[in-house]
Amino acid sequence: MPPTKPPTLRQQRLGSELRKLRERAGLTTIQAAALLGVNQSRISNIEAGRYAVGPDRVHAIARNYSCADTALIGALVDMTGGRTRGWWEEYREQLPTGMLDLAELEHHATAIRVAQALHIPGLLQTSRHARALFGDAVPPRLPHEIEHLLSYRIKRQSVLHRHAPLPYTALIHEAALHMRVGGPAVAAEQLNHLVEMSEHDNVTILVIPFGKGAFPGSGQGIDYAHGRVVQLDAVQLDTEHGSEFIDAAAQLERYATVLDRLERLALTATESRDLIRRTAAAQT
Template structure:
């Protein structure tokens, strides 16, 4: 259906439809339902989820950082805030939502190109504030799969590394947080050399994936690709140690420091 045809059915101008599709104009729940009828969409769960998203027009706290941080970080924060569940995998890094301030400061201190001291502090403050979704009144369920290599990286030195491991162990005791470790002794590892963040929406069609690449974050929402990353994370969780054994491995790594 062309934008002109859609506009005629909705009783608006073609430019209005184009601006709605481009995200320049907001849209009400009733209008979402009217569009769904016009487009012959019969998936009621998806329609309800989309209509439900139209009611919240409040500004997110992350917009305070609009002129201080890259747009990709703000998009990441918004996705985390609204996700119904989160999954992540990391090879050599502790996920940002599980980092201590000193660990995060060490990571940002090694950025390429280098960040100025005040930029590092903005990044650290933003990262720690993001972690609030794991500790709010209705905390977001979070599953993190780490390779054992991440437990042995000494970002910030031995003291900071040990404090980070103790922090991971403590967080792993939280009901909504699951930390699974793939040990060096594993006989396989799915081919993913970069970090993966999976954001579950209210319905599966609204799931989104973020890839943490060298050139910056990359968002993926094409259904086939999202499904591929979901299956990849499923495989990682299958070959990782159970939560209790993963906690024991983290304890042993901390004791060796």
């Protein structure tokens, strides 16, 4: 029986990639089911992420679909095993599913690049900065909701400090440095935290200065998560109605190009750190 809980983004992505393999092999779900020795509904449930598959089944499916890409097969095997019991599961009844999917995506990524025009990226926010943001939400949030969101955001940041820290590049427009979220003291604390984080070996912070004018993707937050293989990359976009996740190859290429262009517009890491320091000093 398929699991009663809805599939996570990672389970859905595994099913989607297996569907792509089947389609590239020119097989129908009926033909694929016959090769695997199951009924058609099993194939449909696997491709929808509703039915967990193990490593042996992924290898069998790859053989049936004549897939010889060992790197991709290995990455798909790593995605098996059903719902990941990560720390984010404790928030499943408290926060939107998209937020939990984002935490799972970050946990399994091999590297992340983000771009923000008016906000400090979540993985780089201080507690006081984040609390001020959550307190200004529309509609207003209850105190316990703010505490859930705050603890969730702080736990997300563990990917930058774990034993094998996540390589992380943040492209931040200078405008975000001047947003006095929470007041001057909180803003100065946040900027000093950016300086401190920029000195970590795995964190690169690049500032796009006002003088560069218009730039691609302005006004939209972009999180590009690199998978174990390029086929498993994913993009998360911030919208007013929640997170939007993208994994179509053409769209991934588009957002990767946008981020590449933003990096060319940005100051160097050293120049960015100096600008952040000067902006922090001006807040006090």
